[in-house]
Amino acid sequence: MCATARAKLHAPWSHQALHGLLAGLYIGLGAMSANLAEAGGFQLHETQMLLGGAVFPIGLIAILLTGTNLFTANCMYVVSPLLNGAVHPARALGFLMVSWLANFVGAVGVAYFLAHLGEYFDNEPAKAFVQHNAAVKCSFAFWVAFLRGVGANTLVCLGSWQALSTDDTLAKIFSMWWPAFTFTAISFEHCIANMFYVSIGLFEGAEPTWADFMFHNLVPVTMGNFVGGALFLGLVAYLTYDAASPLASMPSRSEAERAETVEPLTINTHA
Numbered sequence: 001m002c003a004t005a006r007a008k009l010h011a012p013w014s015h016q017a018l019h020g021l022l023a024g025l026y027i028g029l030g031a032m033s034a035n036l037a038e039a040g041g042f043q044l045h046e047t048q049m050l051l052g053g054a055v056f057p058i059g060l061i062a063i064l065l066t067g068t069n070l071f072t073a074n075c076m077y078v079v080s081p082l083l084n085g086a087v088h089p090a091r092a093l094g095f096l097m098v099s100w101l102a103n104f105v106g107a108v109g110v111a112y113f114l115a116h117l118g119e120y121f122d123n124e125p126a127k128a129f130v131q132h133n134a135a136v137k138c139s140f141a142f143w144v145a146f147l148r149g150v151g152a153n154t155l156v157c158l159g160s161w162q163a164l165s166t167d168d169t170l171a172k173i174f175s176m177w178w179p180a181f182t183f184t185a186i187s188f189e190h191c192i193a194n195m196f197y198v199s200i201g202l203f204e205g206a207e208p209t210w211a212d213f214m215f216h217n218l219v220p221v222t223m224g225n226f227v228g229g230a231l232f233l234g235l236v237a238y239l240t241y242d243a244a245s246p247l248a249s250m251p252s253r254s255e256a257e258r259a260e261t262v263e264p265l266t267i268n269t270h271a
Contacts, residue, residue, distance in 0.1 A: 002086075002242065004164065005077035008069065009087045009095050016095060017102045019069035024106020024192060026068065030059025031107075031196040032114055034184065039129040049185045056193070057180035060156065064163055064176050071099040071192060075226045076157040079234030084244035100191075100222070107195035115203035127204055134201025137194055138208035138216045145189055145217055149224020150232070152188035155179040157233040191222040 008016070034052035063070050074096055081087040114120060121127040140148070162175035183190065198206075198213045208216075239247045 002080050002084075005081050006086060008074065008077055009081055009091060013094075013098060016069055016098045019067070020071070020099045020102025021106040022066070023063045023068040023070040023099075024103035024108075024195065025110050026062040026066075026106075027059040027070070027103070027192045028107045028110035028114075028196040030056050030062070031193050032110070032120075032200075033058055035130060035133070035197070035200070036120070036126070038133075039126040049187060053181040053183075053185035056184045057177045059193075060159065060180045061173050061176050064160065064172060065169070069099050069102065071096060071103050071222075072153045072156050072190060072225045072229055073160045074099050075153060075229030076160065076234040076237070079230050080238040080242045083235075083238050084242055096226075103192045104195050107192055108199045111196045111200040112203060115200050121204050130197075130201040130204050131206040132201075134198045134206035134213075135208055137189070137198050138212045140189075140216065140220075142216075142220045145220035146224040146227075148187070148189035149191065149221035150228040151186075151224075152183045152190040152221075153225035153228035154232045155183040155188070156190065157229040161233060161237065189217070189221040189224070191218055191225050194218060194221060 011019075034056040037051040037055050038048040060070075062068075063073070078087070078092045078095060082089060082092045121130060156179060159176035159179035162179075163172040166172060166175065194213075194217055198208070198217060202208065202210065202213065
């Protein structure tokens, strides 16, 4: 994880921005697939969420396999290099900001493109579904959106962490698929996915405004995503696996017991 994080953090800003743009696009395409799947089960909420959860991970898997730059995963990656002094705090903050902004441009850009093709949302129930979805996402109380954001990115970063444990492509795909399926199926909130979900609803005439989207969804969900990725995954990974962490430098119980063992005194009687 540390090697991956350092490579991402020290890449040129232009590379970070381009990779962030692509990641936003991939998330948008995965979210679009989920929209089309969920619209068919619009009146059956449980079926709708399962269908969406099955196909939404397409975007996250594409990001995982191409190594592009997703803000939510980066919330986990920045922690170890930041705490062990391998990167300056300003660099880490800039990295997260570039990721978020580039993801926003990519996700909203693909939403605008698909909304104006004049094909996918001309008929019901697809149009009503994206309008309803945007309205629901902008109706949460601040703390509800925040906590749903914590849950979503805990699962997304878990998928990223699991994928680092293998070099097998199919194993990487499955490692990411089931956490992404889980957070989608139980209606957790992912800020980059919402950049697509809500914006395409707004482009199709949903009632909320862009200000509603920003302050009632995007801000609290982004904050929750950061806490889920940085605290629940990034900090735990640092404390338990990074050699520079205070916990990693503590002796294990067996080591402490060996250190406390007193060797028996041997007296040389042949002197």
